[in-house]
Amino acid sequence: MFKIQAIAMNTFKEAVRDRILYAILVFAIAMIAGTVILARLGAGSGEKVIRDFGLGFISIFGTLIAVFLGIGLVHKEIDRRTIYTIVSKPIHRSQFIVGKYLGLCFTLFVNVAIMTATLVGIIYFFGEGLWDFRLVAASAMIFMELMVITGIAVLFSAFSTPALSAIFTLSLFAIGRLLNDFMMFGEKYAGATAGKVIGGLYYLLPNLARFNISTEVVHGVPLGEVISGMTILYGLLYVVTLLALTALIFQRRDFR
Amino acid sequence: MLVVKTEGLTKEFRTGFWRTRVRVLHDLNLEVRQGEIFGYLGPNGAGKTTTMNLLMGLIYPTAGRAWILGRDVSDVAVKAAVGFLPENPYFYTYLTGWEFLNFYGQLFGIPSGERRRRIEELLHLVGLSDAGKLQLRKYSKGMLQRIGLAQALINDPQAVFLDEPMSGLDPVGRKEVRDLILSLKAKGKTVFFSSHIIPDVEMICDRVGIIVNGRLIRVGPLEELLGSELESIEISASGLDDAAMVEMAQWSVRPPVHRGEKVFFAVGTEKEAMQVVERLLKMGALIHAILPHRLTLEEHFLREVANREPGRRASPEPGRRGGP
Ligand SMILES: Nc1ncnc2c1ncn2[C@@H]1O[C@H](COP(=O)(O)OP(=O)(O)OP(=O)(O)O)[C@@H](O)[C@H]1O
Ligand SMILES: [Mg+2]
Numbered sequence: 001m002f003k004i005q006a007i008a009m010n011t012f013k014e015a016v017r018d019r020i021l022y023a024i025l026v027f028a029i030a031m032i033a034g035t036v037i038l039a040r041l042g043a044g045s046g047e048k049v050i051r052d053f054g055l056g057f058i059s060i061f062g063t064l065i066a067v068f069l070g071i072g073l074v075h076k077e078i079d080r081r082t083i084y085t086i087v088s089k090p091i092h093r094s095q096f097i098v099g100k101y102l103g104l105c106f107t108l109f110v111n112v113a114i115m116t117a118t119l120v121g122i123i124y125f126f127g128e129g130l131w132d133f134r135l136v137a138a139s140a141m142i143f144m145e146l147m148v149i150t151g152i153a154v155l156f157s158a159f160s161t162p163a164l165s166a167i168f169t170l171s172l173f174a175i176g177r178l179l180n181d182f183m184m185f186g187e188k189y190a191g192a193t194a195g196k197v198i199g200g201l202y203y204l205l206p207n208l209a210r211f212n213i214s215t216e217v218v219h220g221v222p223l224g225e226v227i228s229g230m231t232i233l234y235g236l237l238y239v240v241t242l243l244a245l246t247a248l249i250f251q252r253r254d255f256r
Numbered sequence: 257m258l259v260v261k262t263e264g265l266t267k268e269f270r271t272g273f274w275r276t277r278v279r280v281l282h283d284l285n286l287e288v289r290q291g292e293i294f295g296y297l298g299p300n301g302a303g304k305t306t307t308m309n310l311l312m313g314l315i316y317p318t319a320g321r322a323w324i325l326g327r328d329v330s331d332v333a334v335k336a337a338v339g340f341l342p343e344n345p346y347f348y349t350y351l352t353g354w355e356f357l358n359f360y361g362q363l364f365g366i367p368s369g370e371r372r373r374r375i376e377e378l379l380h381l382v383g384l385s386d387a388g389k390l391q392l393r394k395y396s397k398g399m400l401q402r403i404g405l406a407q408a409l410i411n412d413p414q415a416v417f418l419d420e421p422m423s424g425l426d427p428v429g430r431k432e433v434r435d436l437i438l439s440l441k442a443k444g445k446t447v448f449f450s451s452h453i454i455p456d457v458e459m460i461c462d463r464v465g466i467i468v469n470g471r472l473i474r475v476g477p478l479e480e481l482l483g484s485e486l487e488s489i490e491i492s493a494s495g496l497d498d499a500a501m502v503e504m505a506q507w508s509v510r511p512p513v514h515r516g517e518k519v520f521f522a523v524g525t526e527k528e529a530m531q532v533v534e535r536l537l538k539m540g541a542l543i544h545a546i547l548p549h550r551l552t553l554e555e556h557f558l559r560e561v562a563n564r565e566p567g568r569r570a571s572p573e574p575g576r577r578g579g580p
Contacts, residue, residue, distance in 0.1 A: 006362035010348065017350040084342040085407060088312040089363040090335040254315035256269075 003091050004099040011103025015069055024068070025111055028061035032118050036126060047127050048218055051135065054119040055214040059142045062112050063173065066146045069107065070153025071165035073100050074250070083255050094247035097154070101243055104150055112143045137227060138217040144235045145211035149173055151242035152206065158246045159253070176208035206238055257326050259415045259446040260288035260311065264320035267306050281306050281470045284320070288415075288448050288463075293441050295461035296450040297553075299561050303470040304450035305343050308419045311448075312340050325415060336364065339413035343420050343450075345404040349393035353384055353403050356392060357410055364411040378406040383432070397424040405436065416440060418449035422456050434460050454554045466557060468564040478553070487551045488522040489529040492544040493536055500539045507532050518544060 015021055035053040039046035077083040116139040123132045152172050156165035186198030213226040265284040268277045281303045288294045298304050309315045311322055313329050327334040361371040379385045382402040401424050422430045437447050451457050465475040494517045505512055508521035523529050
């Protein structure tokens with residue numbers, strides 16, 4: 001556990017000392033702050049616009065950071081041969097994978113937290129001095145989704161190049177977001193066999209739409225109705241499966 | 257107990273579009289004993305790094321097995337007693353030297369107090385005490401090699417594996433690494449290191465293994481490997497007339513070389529040397545020196561490589577050394 005923590009902290013350090021991360025973060029904060037202008041332009045429900053776009057930006061930039069850091073996470077260690085000095089230490093390869101993953105999740109957590117704090121702060125000043133902590137719940141679910149996306153990116157990064165991993169991950173991200181629509185489409189128009197295939201894929205592919213509760217949160221649906229324990233369990237199980245698969249692939253490969 | 261043992265260790269890589277198999281290590285049977293410095297010598301592409309990486313569990317053998325300190329190399333626990341410096345090491349450039357060593361110390365689960373003490377000690381040992389707060393991206397090649405060595409020793413290992421530890425170092429740095437390896441031996445550690453810099457190997461190794469084209473072709477104590485085998489006897493003389501020169505050219509195993517007044521030539525056996533000396537005296541020549549010449553490790557090495565890798569020339573140029 002101590003060793004996993006060491007790997008995770010080192011991963012976090014690497015991300016934090018990378019200027020590109022700051023660039024993305026600063027840009028994201030600027031965009032979130034920029035929603036104020038959008039709100040001023042539009043009439044009426046200005047706060048809704050800020051909440052809506054703000055959460056959208058958190059999700060977009062979070063995904064960007066997750067994919068951007070995730071695809072290189074393991075590949076870079078192999079490419080730069082830093083893996084040589086790690087694998088030759090008394091640590092299991094699976095521990096390394098888990099450590100890298102957790103380190104990146106921690107990085108994402110800090111980033112999402114900063115973005116969310118910005119958004120909550122803007123709402124406080126823009127609105128009538130109201131702390132909107134429901135936004136934190138929406139962000140938490142965005143983070144949950146990012147954990148799954150990161151898991152996917154790390155899985156690909158264990159055996160393919162960053163460019164390919166990025167393509168794979170972003171494709172799966174898009175499919176995952178639209179999975180429910182595909183499913184409905186399949187139920188309506190596909191035949192029996194095709195329907196079964198689509199049904200199977202439905203359970204296999206990450207259903208990322210489940211984590212998206214932003215609209216409901218913005219429109220004031222009670223949190224108890226939109227956050228389900230099943231969704232959280234689903235996310236965790238999905239991540240564990242992805243990591244197990246990554247570790248399995250990683251365990252067998254030659255580093256050269 | 258043997259520190260390293262391999263049995264029929266074989267490695268094939270698949271390369272190219274057709275994924276054709278290339279065998280880069282053939283049936284390696286190697287033994288490294290407790291407390292010795294073992295030099296693993298071979299030309300570029302011989303398979304030294306491949307062997308090293310197999311022992312470190314970075315790549316998996318196609319066939320055969322390997323043990324370190326009596327345990328299969330796939331057993332992660334054995335690494336607790338092992339130190340490793342990879343070839344041309346690349347490190348986390350965003351860490352400072354101190355953080356870097358601290359990280360590896362954590363991977364060994366060394367408690368923080370001891371870790372701190374050990375880091376200071378090692379930074380001092382490799383002469384980087386002042387560079388501990390500097391990020392590795394600002395290190396020179398030689399400094400990286402040193403911090404790499406420190407990293408390999410963070411756990412006070414029983415067995416140390418160094419893949420070309422002297423590469424990229426200047427003569428002073430090379431000497432320091434040699435001294436470091438000798439001091440490890442003095443502490444009872446076993447050192448297995450690869451190199452193609454022969455003098456480095458010659459100066460410190462107890463036993464040497466020579467690998468060429470993926471095959472271990474020689475292994476043994478340095479003295480034994482160098483042997484007492486006489487390569488040639490070099491004779492230098494002066495005052496030879498043309499007829500004497502022609503005769504001597506016939507005796508000599510390589511073309512005679514003139515240097516000023518003197519002429520150098522070499523014969524194969526002691527008996528021949530006696531005969532030549534007799535002839536020379538009879539012809540009124542002045543004899544300056546008679547030097548028996550034994551093969552150096554370098555010449556052994558070149559000879560072995562030439563035998564296994566046709567196309568590479570090996571015989572030392574005539575008269576390149578010698579002269580009284
Ligand atoms: N990943 C790989 N894929 C295919 N062939 C490889 C791979 N790594 C090494 N080889 C081949 O295996 C052979 C041995 O390589 P290795 O790196 O072990 O040599 P070496 O003795 O360490 O050489 P050097 O002194 O140059 O470091 C070489 O012919 C090399 O081309
Ligand atoms: Mg090598």
